[in-house]
Each structure stands twice: as structure tokens, then as C-alpha cells.
Amino acid sequence: MSSSPEHHEPSFIRKYVFSLDHKTIGLQYMFTSLTFLLFGFGLMLLMRWQLAFPGKPIPIIGGLFGDTFAPGGIMLPEFYNQLGAMHGTIMVFLGVVPLGVGFYGNYFLPLQIGAGDMAFPRLNMMSYWIYFMGGVLMLSSFLMPGGAAQSGWTSYPPLSVIAPPGQTMWLISMTFIITSSLFGSINFIVTTVNMRAPGLNWMRLPVFVWAQFITAILLLFAFPVLQAGAILQLLDRVAGTSFYLPAGLVVSGTLLNRAGGGSALLYQHLFWFLAHPEVYVLILPAMGIVAEILATNTRKPLFGYKTIVRSIMFLGVLSFVVWAHHMFLSGMKTSLARIFMVTTMVISIPSVAILSCYVFSLWGASIRFRVPMLFALAFLPLFGIGGLTGLPLGFLPTDIYLHDTYYVIGHFHYVVVTGSLIALMGGIYHWFPKIFGRSMNEFWGKVHFWGTVVCMNGIFFPMFIQGLAGMQRRLYDPTVQAHNATTQILSPFQLLAAVSLLVFQFPFIINLFVSLFKGQKTVENPWEATTLEWACPSPPPHGNFLSLPQVNRGPYEYSVPGMKKDWSAQNE
Amino acid sequence: MEHNSTGIPHGKLGMWIFLSSEIMLFGAFISAYIVLRMGSPNFGVPPEAIMGRPLATINTFVLITSSVTMVLALAAIQRDNTKQFAMFMVLTSLLGMTFLGIKGYEYHHKISEGLTISSGLFGSFYFTLTGLHALHMIGGLIFNAYVLINGLRGKFNSRHYERVEYAGLYWHFVDLVWVILFPVFYLI
Numbered sequence: 001m002s003s004s005p006e007h008h009e010p011s012f013i014r015k016y017v018f019s020l021d022h023k024t025i026g027l028q029y030m031f032t033s034l035t036f037l038l039f040g041f042g043l044m045l046l047m048r049w050q051l052a053f054p055g056k057p058i059p060i061i062g063g064l065f066g067d068t069f070a071p072g073g074i075m076l077p078e079f080y081n082q083l084g085a086m087h088g089t090i091m092v093f094l095g096v097v098p099l100g101v102g103f104y105g106n107y108f109l110p111l112q113i114g115a116g117d118m119a120f121p122r123l124n125m126m127s128y129w130i131y132f133m134g135g136v137l138m139l140s141s142f143l144m145p146g147g148a149a150q151s152g153w154t155s156y157p158p159l160s161v162i163a164p165p166g167q168t169m170w171l172i173s174m175t176f177i178i179t180s181s182l183f184g185s186i187n188f189i190v191t192t193v194n195m196r197a198p199g200l201n202w203m204r205l206p207v208f209v210w211a212q213f214i215t216a217i218l219l220l221f222a223f224p225v226l227q228a229g230a231i232l233q234l235l236d237r238v239a240g241t242s243f244y245l246p247a248g249l250v251v252s253g254t255l256l257n258r259a260g261g262g263s264a265l266l267y268q269h270l271f272w273f274l275a276h277p278e279v280y281v282l283i284l285p286a287m288g289i290v291a292e293i294l295a296t297n298t299r300k301p302l303f304g305y306k307t308i309v310r311s312i313m314f315l316g317v318l319s320f321v322v323w324a325h326h327m328f329l330s331g332m333k334t335s336l337a338r339i340f341m342v343t344t345m346v347i348s349i350p351s352v353a354i355l356s357c358y359v360f361s362l363w364g365a366s367i368r369f370r371v372p373m374l375f376a377l378a379f380l381p382l383f384g385i386g387g388l389t390g391l392p393l394g395f396l397p398t399d400i401y402l403h404d405t406y407y408v409i410g411h412f413h414y415v416v417v418t419g420s421l422i423a424l425m426g427g428i429y430h431w432f433p434k435i436f437g438r439s440m441n442e443f444w445g446k447v448h449f450w451g452t453v454v455c456m457n458g459i460f461f462p463m464f465i466q467g468l469a470g471m472q473r474r475l476y477d478p479t480v481q482a483h484n485a486t487t488q489i490l491s492p493f494q495l496l497a498a499v500s501l502l503v504f505q506f507p508f509i510i511n512l513f514v515s516l517f518k519g520q521k522t523v524e525n526p527w528e529a530t531t532l533e534w535a536c537p538s539p540p541p542h543g544n545f546l547s548l549p550q551v552n553r554g555p556y557e558y559s560v561p562g563m564k565k566d567w568s569a570q571n572e
Numbered sequence: 573m574e575h576n577s578t579g580i581p582h583g584k585l586g587m588w589i590f591l592s593s594e595i596m597l598f599g600a601f602i603s604a605y606i607v608l609r610m611g612s613p614n615f616g617v618p619p620e621a622i623m624g625r626p627l628a629t630i631n632t633f634v635l636i637t638s639s640v641t642m643v644l645a646l647a648a649i650q651r652d653n654t655k656q657f658a659m660f661m662v663l664t665s666l667l668g669m670t671f672l673g674i675k676g677y678e679y680h681h682k683i684s685e686g687l688t689i690s691s692g693l694f695g696s697f698y699f700t701l702t703g704l705h706a707l708h709m710i711g712g713l714i715f716n717a718y719v720l721i722n723g724l725r726g727k728f729n730s731r732h733y734e735r736v737e738y739a740g741l742y743w744h745f746v747d748l749v750w751v752i753l754f755p756v757f758y759l760i
Contacts, residue, residue: 119582195575222596235689239696243608259614262693
């Protein structure tokens with residue numbers, strides 16, 4: 001414990017670089033993943049320029065890319081493909097997941113269950129540094145001959161097998177990320193199972209903890225399958241195997257000298273076996289955060305706590321049996337497609353149940369409209385749009401038309417950006433006082449919120465229109481197809497929204513750093529919240545709690561009749 | 573304030589969770605193998621002479637025996653018999669190395685007969701899966717050496733033998749993988 005006399009101040013490197021403290025590791029994850037998010041967003045801005053003004057030189061920064069990427073400032077198609085593949089990979093594997101799981105899970109899971117640290121602090125540190133190395137390798141792949149990976153974030157063979165060496169770097173980097181995630185998920189599961197404070201039984205856990213726990217299980221079981229798929233692809237690239245290569249493959253007019261016999265579809269199955277549960281890895285932590293913010297700011301118990309918890313479990317299980325709905329166009333049997341269509345429809349039930357519980361929680365509440373609550377409230381309709389637009393993609397007949405159009409891009413960006421990312425941003429405002437003992441500026445928080453929400457919709461909503469009009473994704477120059485001419489007018493507008501979105505992130509970045517040093521000092525529990533993380537000092541010392549908390553009640557006891565104040569902390 | 577909600581040591585729970593993830597890894601590889609073996613037009617299973625079933629059978633027995641000695645090592649330390657513990661740990665590791673030695677000879681034989689990682693799908697799967705298994709064996713040998721050294725330093729006794737148990741769990745798992753790989757590659 002920090003208060004014990006034999007405790008001595010660790011060295012700078014032990015304290016801030018190779019720290020074993022879950023809070024420092026969490027913050028390392030936060031700053032690293034926010035940087036990756038900004039970088040991945042930058043890649044997207046370049047792509048949006050190309051989509052808005054195909055073949056025009058990129059203004060201001062166009063000269064920086066050199067002749068290999070953009071001669072004369074005009075983006076090459078290969079560079080566009082690299083940007084697309086790296087944008088997807090960075091945003092999913094190096095941005096949103098490390099922010100939602102690495103940061104939020106590491107920092108708040110032990111606090112919310114009343115633990116002093118994670119179960120394996122050393123493994124936790126390794127998990128961060130392996131992730132960091134994976135990220136650096138991923139970025140360095142831009143320097144490989146032929147540039148970074150360019151076969152999409154999905155890296156489908158046979159294209160990815162014959163792609164330039166940047167793809168090998170992608171596979172190696174993914175191995176690092178998968179290892180990091182394996183260590184992290186073991187740690188999260190053991191911590192949740194074994195280190196709950198006395199009295200904190202399973203049905204007293206906050207929704208956030210449940211969401212992180214199920215997420216860890218998904219990562220644990222889904223990622224090894226992609227690891228296997230990636231190893232096979234790596235061997236196809238470097239060892240001359242042909243797991244994914246059919247016999248007699250002709251590349252640029254020459255016959256590829258391989259034994260053949262492999263199946264490109266095999267990779268798609270292995271990939272989507274990971275990547276569908278990955279969707280829930282992206283959204284579950286966000287749902288957990290929204291639950292915490294809603295309960296705190298509505299001042300009433302979360303509606304249907306048990307339903308939410310069971311729905312999260314159900315989502316976790318079902319997410320493993322829907323993967324082939326990403327592959328309806330691969331020529332699979334209709335009888336098989338029908339099974340996946342049914343499971344996909346079934347999985348929407350728990351999602352809708354969770355969202356409904358959140359909406360019902362607002363009913364009759366005296367809501368406190370603080371910045372984190374604005375983000376949580378925006379999450380509800382926007383995630384709703386993301387979820388509901390997914391249904392036509394889960395139906396075989398409609399998916400045949402919509403597959404690989406901008407409609408799909410619009411759908412999953414509504415889920416991941418206006419869903420997950422909005423919630424993750426709101427969470428930073430919500431927990432900032434706990435992490436740093438200071439609060440963020442409300443006014444600039446509101447500027448950030450409104451600008452972000454409006455701009456995000458400005459980018460993604462036109463995608464539905466473009467997609468329904470038949471605009472294909474991954475196109476370097478959409479104007480080459482005559483039918484895209486009608487919707488091309490939306491693209492400059494989307495570019496404007498994207499640039500504005502960047503501008504509106506500056507209030508957030510400046511607010512974050514200024515509040516870090518100059519923000520108003522806050523008390524232990526400024527929001528009058530009930531869960532255990534608010535019972536320890538702000539910022540929490542090494543070892544977190546001054547004494548082992550004893551939990552006596554459920555997580556959301558707000559406005560209990562007969563009590564003097566409108567909240568009862570779990571350890572009261 | 574060491575508090576444990578279930579009473580199961582963190583390390584033991586962590587090891588089981590890790591092994592469950594490993595099952596998914598090997599499960600994915602073996603599924604890929606089954607899918608292509610059943611579905612690929614030119615899978616090309618090599619003749620028995622190249623595969624060398626007798627040698628692989630001997631190897632299977634060597635590995636199963638090493639699991640038995642691993643159990644005996646754990647039983648010895650639980651009775652505070654460090655000397656016997658060390659003997660059985662050394663024996664386990666020697667059997668593990670014997671397995672890898674025979675495996676190396678098999679690789680040499682197969683490659684000289686023309687069955688390589690790039691010669692066809694069977695060879696690709698054979699070398700990938702047995703190679704991955706061999707890497708896990710090497711990991712197990714390192715774990716065993718760590719446990720042996722700490723045991724000789726007197727770190728383990730009848731009250732503290734958790735790490736011996738974890739090394740055992742891992743070792744048995746790697747054995748079990750081989751028990752599945754053996755029929756998959758040599759018998760069917």
C-alpha cells in the first residue's frame with residue numbers, strides 16, 4: 001500500500017515508462033491509441049481529398065509524399081490502396097480497441113471491482129509494450145519497398161499473397177497485436193474472476209465490468225483464429241506454401257510457380273471468425289461506458305440491469321456464429337447462407353434490448369446535461385442508425401446489392417465512430433476528474449461535442465445515399481463509373497465535414513492538456529456516482545484503495561426512497 | 573490486501589485461460605487442414621514409406637512417458653522430496669529432447685525424399701503444424717528448466733509447488749496436441 005512506511009518512490013523509468021501500475025499502463029494505452037486515431041484519421045483525410053477531387057494535386061501537404069506515393073502531389077492508386085488498408089487496420093487494431101480495452105479496461109476494471117491492481121502486473125506491462133512495438137512496425141511498413149500493406153484491412157488472398165513486402169510487415173505487426181491482446185485478455189479475465197472486493201458478487205458488477213469481461217473472452221477465443229490465418233498467409237508469402245493459392249494462378253501474365261490446391265475462401269473464414277467478434281470488441285466497452293454515464297447523470301437506477309447483463313453475454317456467444325454474413329457473395333451455398341442470415345437476425349435482439357434499456361433509463365429522469373452525458377445521449381440514436389442499417393446487410397437478398405458499396409462503409413462507421421468513438425470520448429470527460437483529480441472545461445467540451453457530432457454525420461450520412469446509388473467502396477476514382485456522377489456532388493461536402501471534424505478535435509486536445517495541469521481541482525466523487533472507482537482518492541494512489549472496500553449493494557442505487565441523499569455508494 | 577474471490581490461484585486460472593486460447597489456435601489450424609484435405613482437388617497424401625509410421629509411434633510413446641514423469645515430479649515435490657523432483661524433471665526434459673531429436677531426423681528424412689513445406693498442401697500442413705508444435709515443445713523445455721533451477725534452489729516445497737503444477741499443465745497440453753496431430757498426419 002502507498003501509505004506503508006517501507007514504500008519508496010520508484011525511479012522515473014519504473015514510474016512512467018516500464019510501469020507495473022495498471023493506471024500508468026492504462027494512460028500509456030490512452031495517449032498511444034489517441035495518437036494512432038489521429039494518424040489514422042489523417043490518412044482518411046487524404047483519401048477524402050482524392051474522392052472529392054480525383055486526380056487533383058493534394059493542397060498544402062501534397063509535396064511531402066515524394067514521387068513514390070504522390071508524384072506532383074497527385075495520389076497514385078497504389079498509395080490510395082495503402083491509405084485504405086492502413087486506415088482500417090490502424091483505426092480498429094491500434095486505435096479503438098486499445099482505447100476501449102487497453103485504456104478503459106486497464107484503468108477502470110480494477111478500480112470498479114475494488115482491486116489494488118491487475119492480477120499479473122508484469123504481463124500487463126508486456127502487453128502494452130508489445131502493442132506499442134506492433135504499432136511502430138505497422139507504421140514503418142510505409143517505408144518498405146512498394147509501400148505499406150494495400151490489400152484492404154481484410155488482406156484477402158490471393159491478392160495479399162502476391163502484394164509487395166509491406167504485407168509481410170502487416171502480418172508480423174498483427175502477430176504482435178494479437179500477442180498483446182492475448183496477454184491483456186488473460187489478465188482481465190483472471191482479475192475479474194479472482195479479485196472482486198468482498199461482497200461484490202457477479203450481479204453487483206457494474207455494466208462496464210461485464211462489458212470488459214465479455215470483451216476479454218471474445219478476444220481470447222477469436223484472435224488465435226486470425227493468428228492461424230495470418231501464419232498461413234505469412235508462409236504463403238515467404239515459405240512458398242499454397243494454403244490460399246489455387247493451382248495455375250497467373251500473375252501479370254506469368255504462371256505462379258506454386259504447388260497450388262489451396263483455397264482463398266479458407267482465409268476469409270479464418271479472418272471473419274475473428275473479425276465479427278471484433279465488432280463486439282469495438283462496441284461492448286463503449287456500451288459499458290454509456291451505461292455508467294447514463295446511470296450517473298439520470299440519477300436513477302439503470303433500467304433492466306439484469307437484461308443488459310444477459311444481453312451482453314448472449315451477444316458474446318452469438319458473435320461467434322454469424323461470421324459468414326460477411327461472405328454472402330463468396331458463392332457459399334444458399335442453405336448455409338440461410339443459417340447465417342438467421343443467426344444474424346437473432347443477434348440484433350440483444351443489441352436492441354440493451355439500447356432499449358438505455359432509452360428507458362431516461363424516462364422520468366431529472367437528467368444532468370453535462371458533457372459526458374451529451375456524448376452518451378448522442379450515442380443512443382447514432383448507434384441505433386448504425387445497428388438498424390446493418391439489418392439489410394444481414395439479409396441475403398438485399399446484401400447482394402449492397403455488398404461492397406459505400407452503404408456498408410456508412411453502416412459500420414455509424415457503429416464504430418458515432419457509436420464506439422463517441423462513447424469513448426464521453427468516457428474521457430466522465431472519468432477525467434478521477435484520473436487526474438481535475439476537471440475538464442465544460443464550454444470547450446460542448447464545442448467539441450457539437451462540432452464532432454455534426455461533422456461525423458456530415459461525413460457518414462451521405463455514404464448511405466452513395467451506396468444505395470451503387471457506388472463501390474475501395475474505388476480510387478469513383479468518376480470512372482458513369483452512374484457515380486449523380487452522387488459525386490456529395491464528396492466535396494464530405495471532405496469539408498472531414499476537415500471540420502479535424503478542426504473540432506483541437507478544442508478537445510487543448511482542453512485535455514490544459515486541464516491536465518491547470519484544470520479546476522475536484523473532489524473524490526464530483527459526479528456523486530455509486531460505483532467503487534469513486535471511493536478511492538483522485539488521482540488514485542499506487543494500490544488504489546486506502547483500505548479493502550466492502551461492497552454492500554448493487555451498482556446503481558440512485559434515488560432510493562427513504563434515503564437522505566439521492567445516491568448510495570456500493571461500499572456504503 | 574491480497575484477496576481472492578474464488579480461492580483458485582491467479583496463476584492456475586491464468587494458465588487454463590491461456591491454454592483455452594491455445595486450443596483455438598491449434599483448432600483453427602487443424603480445421604483448415606481438415607477443410608483442405610476433404611475439399612482440395614490436389615491434396616496429395618504421401619505414401620507410408622515417406623511418413624514413417626513406426627518412428628512416429630515411438631515418438632508418441634516417448635512424449636506420453638514424459639507426461640508420466642512430469643506427474644511424478646509434481647508428486648515428488650508435494651512430498652518435499654527435492655532430489656526425486658529434480659530427477660523426474662530432468663527425465664521429462666530429456667524425453668522432450670528425444671522427441672525433438674527424432675522429429676529432426678524425420679524432417680531430414682522427409683525433405684531428402686522430396687516432401688517439403690512447399691512441395692504440396694500435405695507437406696505445407698505437416699511442417700507448419702508439427703513445426704508449431706515443436707516450438708511449443710521448446711517453450712515447454714524452457715519452462716521446465718526454469719522450474720528445475722528454482723526447485724534446486726529450494727524455492728518449491730509441499731506448500732509452494734504452484735509453478736511446477738503450471739509447467740505440468742502446459743506440458744500435458746503440448747502432449748495432448750501431439751496426440752491429436754499423430755493420428756491426423758500418420759494414421760488417417
